[in-house]
Amino acid sequence: MRKTVKLDIKNLSIERGERDLCRDLSFSVQSGDLIRIAGENGAGKSSLMKAILGWVSIEEGELIYNGEDVTQHRDMLLQDQLYLGHTPGIKNVFTALENLKLYCPDKSEQQLEQALEQVQLLAFADTPAAQLSAGQKRRIALARLWLTDKSLWFLDEPFTALDVKGVSTLEERMASHLSEGGAVVITTHQPLLHLSPKVIELSV
Numbered sequence: 001m002r003k004t005v006k007l008d009i010k011n012l013s014i015e016r017g018e019r020d021l022c023r024d025l026s027f028s029v030q031s032g033d034l035i036r037i038a039g040e041n042g043a044g045k046s047s048l049m050k051a052i053l054g055w056v057s058i059e060e061g062e063l064i065y066n067g068e069d070v071t072q073h074r075d076m077l078l079q080d081q082l083y084l085g086h087t088p089g090i091k092n093v094f095t096a097l098e099n100l101k102l103y104c105p106d107k108s109e110q111q112l113e114q115a116l117e118q119v120q121l122l123a124f125a126d127t128p129a130a131q132l133s134a135g136q137k138r139r140i141a142l143a144r145l146w147l148t149d150k151s152l153w154f155l156d157e158p159f160t161a162l163d164v165k166g167v168s169t170l171e172e173r174m175a176s177h178l179s180e181g182g183a184v185v186i187t188t189h190q191p192l193l194h195l196s197p198k199v200i201e202l203s204v
């Protein structure tokens with residue numbers, strides 16, 4: 001089972017540039033929860049995730065993680081979370097296997113290969129990422145989800161460039177994480193096919 005988590009977002013307000021991205025927003029994320037942050041392009045979905053993680057400043061509000069104020073104990077939140085960003089963050093000069101090793105240096109070659117197999121990329125383990133498609137690069141990044149023991153996942157548009165099988169594989173991985181007591185916060189413009197998230201809607 002995963003470490004139990006509870007993140008309370010209370011009366012959060014975020015501004016970026018001249019815009020209010022959210023005002024007085026409150027919700028909780030806890031073990032077993034799947035939260036989808038929804039909204040149009042530019043609504044502030046990525047900014048909200050980054051604000052929770054401390055990479056975008058907040059105007060007002062409180063973030064409480066496992067009973068502690070995140071602004072005082074951000075390391076507690078950061079050590080329990082895995083964030084996969086909007087772009088896959090893959091280095092073209094390295095192979096698929098080398099890219100995964102950069103993210104997961106503590107894992108054995110066998111573990112890395114098993115993760116690549118989960119995302120149907122084992123045959124491309126020694127191929128430079130420059131020669132891979134957008135969806136294949138995304139799959140390298142997503143392979144981390146088969147290697148991590150972190151409880152709280154923040155997935156920013158993880159389905160981008162994935163084919164139907166890739167989407168289905170990722171949903172299965174999320175489902176098993178949730179059943180192990182993990183939690184997932186996701187932004188996606190695509191509806192989830194098999195999972196029923198709680199939806200937090202941001203408006204432009």
Ligand SMILES: Nc1ncnc2c1ncn2[C@@H]1O[C@H](COP(=O)(O)OP(=O)(O)OP(=O)(O)O)[C@@H](O)[C@H]1O
Pocket residue numbers: 016017019021039040041042043044045046047048
């Ligand atoms: N680095 C930045 N500096 C200043 N403003 C930014 C920055 N990144 C994004 N913004 C602004 O913040 C607002 C929200 O952007 P954000 O990327 O959070 O939206 P989003 O809902 O994730 O959009 P999308 O669906 O297109 O990914 C936009 O108005 C955008 O212009």
